[in-house]
Amino acid sequence: xxxxxxxxxxxxxxxxxxxxxxxxxxxxxxxxxxxxxxxxxxxxxxxxxxxxxxxxxxxxxxxxxxxxxxxxxxxxxxxxxxxxxxxxxxxxxxxxxxxxxxxxxxxxxxxxxxxxxxxxxxxxxxxxxxxxxxxxxxxxxxxxxxxxxxxxxxxxxxxxxxxxxxxxxxxxxxxxxxxxxxxxxxxxxxxxxxxxxxxxxxxxxxxxxxxxxxxxxxxxxxxxxxxxxxxxxxxxxxxxxxxxxxxxxxxxxxxxxxxxxxxxxxxxxxxxxxxxxxxxxxxxxxxxxxxxxxxxxxxxxxxxxxxxxxxxxxxxxxxxxxxxxxxxxxxxxxxxxxxxxxxxxxxxxxxxxxxxxxxxxxxxxxxxxxxxxxxxx
Ligand code: ATP
Numbered sequence: 001x002x003x004x005x006x007x008x009x010x011x012x013x014x015x016x017x018x019x020x021x022x023x024x025x026x027x028x029x030x031x032x033x034x035x036x037x038x039x040x041x042x043x044x045x046x047x048x049x050x051x052x053x054x055x056x057x058x059x060x061x062x063x064x065x066x067x068x069x070x071x072x073x074x075x076x077x078x079x080x081x082x083x084x085x086x087x088x089x090x091x092x093x094x095x096x097x098x099x100x101x102x103x104x105x106x107x108x109x110x111x112x113x114x115x116x117x118x119x120x121x122x123x124x125x126x127x128x129x130x131x132x133x134x135x136x137x138x139x140x141x142x143x144x145x146x147x148x149x150x151x152x153x154x155x156x157x158x159x160x161x162x163x164x165x166x167x168x169x170x171x172x173x174x175x176x177x178x179x180x181x182x183x184x185x186x187x188x189x190x191x192x193x194x195x196x197x198x199x200x201x202x203x204x205x206x207x208x209x210x211x212x213x214x215x216x217x218x219x220x221x222x223x224x225x226x227x228x229x230x231x232x233x234x235x236x237x238x239x240x241x242x243x244x245x246x247x248x249x250x251x252x253x254x255x256x257x258x259x260x261x262x263x264x265x266x267x268x269x270x271x272x273x274x275x276x277x278x279x280x281x282x283x284x285x286x287x288x289x290x291x292x293x294x295x296x297x298x299x300x301x302x303x304x305x306x307x308x309x310x311x312x313x314x315x316x317x318x319x320x321x322x323x324x325x326x327x328x329x330x331x332x333x334x335x336x337x338x339x340x341x342x343x344x345x346x347x348x349x350x351x352x353x354x355x356x357x358x359x360x361x362x363x364x365x366x367x368x369x370x371x372x373x374x375x376x377x
Contacts, residue, residue, distance in 0.1 A: 040211050050198040108121060259273060311357070
């Protein structure tokens with residue numbers, strides 16, 4: 001399967017890349033293309049092969065088969081220092097005895113860049129990561145977040161074609177992590193170079209990346225924008241990895257113009273966009289809808305015309321601050337999650353456990369994926 005980004009010239013390309021460690025197949029015939037200037041996230045669970053993919057781009061690992069191209073030039077077997085990319089690791093790996101500015105200058109000095117030029121570029125890089133005031137300090141005198149920014153400045157100062165980031169925020173606490181996510185995004189937009197970011201945190205990938213490639217067992221299951229993956233997942237794995245997916249088992253039936261009928265396993269009829277159903281005609285599918293797209297109302301109220309309707313009973317309702325979260329058990333025995341908020345942002349009156357309710361949503365928000373054996377939403 002060929003996966004590509006949002007348009008424009010491919011800057012980094014992996015062609016049919018396979019990687020084995022001994023007998024173990026870790027990357028399985030992977031194709032990917034990343035455009036110049038993109039913020040590209042490799043997202044997936046632990047062990048799916050994200051780091052190995054990144055290390056093959058960086059030259060720290062060589063593919064068993066396939067080709068790696070940077071800017072159209074093959075670098076498959078070139079060592080890291082012969083590639084115009086820099087890697088930022090989770091462990092900052094700063095030199096403890098050198099000041100921050102010397103840490104940042106280190107690579108340029110080794111390359112023989114002149115003193116004045118080095119000073120100018122170091123100052124610029126520290127400015128970009130907003131740390132010029134700490135230039136004379138040693139790493140031990142900086143917080144974890146500040147050290148990570150120094151590591152970033154040290155990579156940026158080389159002006160590489162691409163920056164490879166391997167869980168760079170993984171060691172930070174959640175609040176700092178969220179703050180640095182925004183900062184990384186700002187920096188990437190400012191410097192305009194390609195960032196490839198490895199993470200297992202879907203919120204992190206969604207908040208930063210232009211293109212997200214969801215990896216599973218050494219393959220890319222789907223690549224696209226955050227909106228694409230969230231609203232139009234193509235597999236159960238992607239649907240679940242990107243958030244609550246409220247999957248219900250069913251079979252695709254008749255198409256009627258833009259919408260097709262899907263009969264759920266307990267006999268209810270739902271509708272979904274025909275273009276998402278066509279490839280599954282007659283087959284076993286899971287239909288899903290995101291929790292914030294569903295409206296929950298008491299069972300006795302009328303349902304809107306043309307809406308998908310599932311009936312059920314409230315199992316649990318909880319107050320989340322910005323919304324009310326309901327767990328509802330449907331007649332078919334599935335537990336679905338609904339996030340409720342009024343159109344004006346206020347919270348509706350809470351309906352307690354045991355209450356008979358109906359879940360309604362616009363059929364256009366329904367996604368359809370092939371059913372995976374044994375998997376439940
Ligand atoms: P994590 O989020 O946990 O870092 P990941 O998606 O980055 O996971 P990789 O580090 O790429 O995953 O590892 C993929 C698989 O390859 C794992 O099963 C891992 O055990 C295996 N692996 C990685 N490096 C080696 C190695 N040098 N020798 C043998 N097996 C390896």
